Amino acid sequence: MSGSVIRASGWAVDNEDQYLAVSPSGEAVYLYQTSNKFNKEEDNIVKLHEKADFENIQCINYSGLTPGRTAVGQLDGRCLLFDIRSPENKSFVLKPLQSRSCNSVSFNERGLIAMGYDRGRQDHSIHVWDIGSLHRGDYGGKTAKIFNCINNESISSLSFCPTEPRNFVAGSYKLLREFDIRSNQPVYQIATRCTLNITVNPFSPFMFASNSEDGSLAIWDRRKLTESFQINSTYQSSSVSSEGPALLFSKLLSDYQRRTNGSPYRFSSVQTAEIGALFDGGYVRRWKIGYVPPLEHELAQYEHMVKANKVENPTFVPKVPKPSGSMFISKVHDTKTKYERVISFDYAPSKDAEYGIDLVCMRQSGSIYRMKVIDSQNSLTFNSFNDITFCGPDGVCSKIVNGGFGEGPHIVDQKTGNLTIRDDSGNFEEDNDHMGNKRASDTGEKKDIDIFVGDSDSACPIYESLLVNDICSTIRKRATKGYGVNANVNMEILDSMNTYETQLHLKNAWKWIDISYNLISAGKMHYADFDFGYLGVLGIWNMNKDFMNFNRYSGFDNITEKDVTSAARGIVERRARECSLLAKPVIGFTGKNHKEVQRRLAMYVIGWDFGVRELEDKYSNLIRDGNYERAAGWAIFHGDIDRAIRILSDSNNENYKIMSTAIAAYTAFKDTNVNNTWKDRCRQLASDLADPYLRIIFAYIADGNWWDVLDETALPLRERLGVALRFLPDSELDVYLNRLADTVIERGDIEGILLTGITMKGINLLQSFVDRTSDIQSACLIASFASPKYFVDKRVDMWVESYRILLNSWSLFSARAKFDIARTKLSKRMNEPAKAVPRQLYLECM
Incomplete structure (x- = not known):
């Protein structure tokens, strides 16, 4: 196609790769070659040969068997076969009976060339020629054209199969088919719109890709297609297979290639399992494809089934295909092109590039340039100390944090064994001792390598300013200071730390827990066999709902809403006897009040019923x-x-x-x-x-x-x-409490625990709080006051286990043990002994 560049695999000369390029006008073909002896990027690819005087080139391909052999298909239907290394030589011209566009051309390893044409009335749309017969002088003879097929259909793309040189895959409007030149019947055919730009994976010849007009990209496995077609033909008498692609990207490709007539995608000819595509003429997106093999027991079951059936019937064909693996996208890299308005690209191997590849790009003007690929690191991970480690082509780099402050990064270069460190100027220092585990700060003169933020008088390292508000650092500092289930101690710790955006709200939450814990410890939230601990304002206002479902009644008799209300009234009356005279009446409005008990008890639990x-x-x-x-x-x-x-x-x-x-x-x-x-x-x-x-x-x-x-x-x-x-009034208060509860839960406002209580709604609030702040420490400590005492929730168990893992990772084993003990004590229900932790280690004499 016009405006494209492709790497000619197998044409390398002295380890220098060669590339074929078609001018954007479609009138000339060029041969370029890399030149690694030049250091400048502008000079590292040069034009060797040029052949012009073409008309509207629609497709181009090359022979990997014979370097220099090139074929182009034109809009008038002519396919010109020539040696680009000897452009002065005459071209062979192959053309159909009727003049129509030649849309695709492909070579195989046995000297055959296949061409796909637009629809013709009295001619086939696929022609296969023997190039050897053409060179022997049988140009246009019967022995030169050895195969043709498909009438009344336009062929958009075709490609020979490397593993079976007699076979080729062809795409028409809605069908994808594979043919064997020894038969006019297809090996398989699939109904799909992805029939354009058929390209075989150079590292996995059973895999090929194709795309559709809407930009969808499909990757196919010929083995699965053949097997599925055989099953359909045997049991369903269907001529079309229902097998889908191994991997499908819906509307993935940009329409930029359709506007510029460039190539939509490329399989990497340098790295395995990689495919790339050009977007908006400004960057190349590269997808790394992973593979998950089938389960061994599924394969064993399938093979056992086939073997058992073939004993009785040697011609047995399974009704289901053999279990196969699945493909997935493991990594995605975006590489910005050096210049804009790129219309085509291909991969180039490079010994000096970080990732082992360069890109050869064609701009809209027709100019060709080679550029290095600059990507992010391959992998990145943090640990609980906020140490960061990432790896890439240069090796592994770790940033170690000590006491909340960072040290200089060190890079272990796995390629050379050298330790390198980059200073602010972008230069590298090398440690000639080749000690891969030595820190950069230990090498000679210490360099100021940290990036600073702020003005010159108050500048501080950027990592220090980040760690101040990092939740992982905050959790560790609080844990070392004794942050646990003692609410008073927690409030003192929060007062000593000014690094958390929700510090005041968190302190207010612990203030309410302190009030509630003191009331429960004094037995003031128990009445008879009823436990009203940690219900919160909303839980008390709606206390008749689901009271039995949360282990708050320890009796054996069936209870009613009247019993619950009577128990709440008992607590309120007991409080009234303790406080003989309230400062102001509880009810401050005129009108009916049907929930006076709930009001008085709710004000009691938030500490608002002052004498x-x-x-x-x-x-x-x-x-x-x-x-x-x-x-x-x-x-x-x-x-x-x-x-x-x-x-x-x-x-x-x-x-x-x-x-x-x-x-x-x-x-x-x-x-x-x-x-x-x-x-x-x-x-x-x-x-x-x-x-x-x-x-x-x-x-x-x-x-x-x-x-x-x-x-x-x-x-x-x-x-x-x-x-x-x-x-x-009752009606307005009901609306207000429910609306406020929804608001605090949605925002993750931890102070809202006063309203929701440590109930199921309270756990929803804590989940929203964790989602917003990642503070699992406060969430699991607060939740432990009610779970598993009153109810069990998987989210609480996850927070608790995550917090325990964090404490262990910091070697804060004493803090973790105290947390476990405190959580066990808090889980003790009214008049019930605490459950012993089950034995975790057994010794047996043999």
Whole structure:
């Protein structure tokens, strides 16, 4: 075809490869040869010969048996056979009876040439000639044309089969067929659209590829096609095989080749099991094909079945094909071309190239150049210490991290045994001692090889800045500091580390677990045979649903929803006796309340049912720490506007004093629904102020709507839940809790564990949290408080096992043992002894 370049395998001269090229205009054929004696890429491929005066070349091929022998097919149907190494010699011209396009030409190892033509009325579409008869002077004679077949069909592509020189594969519009020149009947035929550009794999002659007009690429196995066709012919009397390709890429190839008339793909003639294709004239994508052999027991069963049947019937043909392996794509490499507007390429072997190959490319202008292939490394892996190791053609390179800081990379060159290190200038230093395991930092003068980030005054190595926020490093640091199931210790550890984006939310989650654990340890979440531990707000609000399914009842009698509610009421009444006077009524709205028990218990488990003295202590602590705005916000949350005014007016901040004066006007305007200047100014302040507590204070006093408080996402979730439980009616609270649960689960907000509890919804939240942060440490520690005590989930088991493997990989065996012990203790149910770990080692005397 015009505008293409192909490697002429078998034509090499003095280890220099030769390439055939057709000009983009389709009027000339060139012979190029590589020249490795030149160092410049511009000079390492040179043009040797040229033959011109062709007309609209449609296809080109060469004879691997006879170097120099070339054939081109033209649009007028003529196939010209000539020696490109002697372009002055006359060409043999082979043409059909009717003038029509010659679409494909192929040589075999026995001096035959096959041509595929467009459809003709009174002539076959495939002609096979004996080149030897042509050279003996029988040009056009009966002995020269030895085979022809297929009427009334256009042949788009054909190729001889290297393993069977008399056979060739041909593709028409919708059929792919293999012929033996000794018979006009096909060896097999398959219905497929992939009939264009049939190309045999040079390293596996049983495999060939073809593509379709929509860019789909199929790789076929002739052995499977032949076997399948025989089975169909024997048992189904079908002339068309139903066997599919060994590997199919749907609409893979770019349409760039159709626009430029270039070659769509190439089998690598340098590396085995590789195929490449050109995309957009700017890069070559190369696929490495892997192979999985069939299972041995399947092969044994098949062979046993065939052998047993042939004993009774020697002509037995199996109804099923022999088990075969499967192909898959193991690697994909994208190689950017040196110049743009490339219309064709082929592979070139190279001793100096990193991957052993170069590419020979043709540009749209017709120029040919050779380029090196520059790819990424073959394999890359991290370990739990964040050491990175990657391998490629130069060997293995490892980046070792010690104490969170990296050392210089060292490269073990497997080809030469040298240790090499690249500095910032791109040069290499070599260690002449040929010690493959020696570090680069040990060689003579130490080089500054790390890449730095930041300005000149505060620059730090890029690996150091990355490791600061790396979750694997964070988990290891926390584990060495004692991060475990003790919530108070965990909060102290989190306070000492400022490297995690969700640090505050994680601390709030551990705060709730600390509250819940203390309540459970004191027996305050048990009543009779009922256990309400770690249910969370949503679990308590819907506690009548599936209560029996999660091992929360240890009795033997059947229970009802009334029994569960009665047990919850018992816990609430016990709490009321402990706290004789609450700071404010639990219910802060007027109307019917059908779930007062659930509200009171939910506020209890999140620590929001303060007594008068407890709330005063909270105010005092906040004021002592200078958190006047938060103290005032808490007063608003408990419906105490006057206390909020006093807290702000008692501060030393003049702005707070002025704000307290503005808030004091609330009593004058709270009962009017008419907008006025005061309400407008409060709304303006609610949107302008930076502090979230001041924002919600002015938002609430302006409209008296608690949804303004609940929509303030900057507030801790515990405080928003406390407001919702106190002030929202049942119907609104139900909507709010379910909507908020869906939101925190979707976002993986770990603070949402207060809402979901450590329940099945809580595990969904933890899964989303792990997906977002990869923090399996916090996930498995939090989940261990309820699983397997109340329920078992495979995801928790996976996190636990992954965390144990991590701890072992860091040699933190003491931390892993403490984790195992703590998890066993947490799994102990009410009035049930802990289960002993089964014996893991047995000794037997022989």
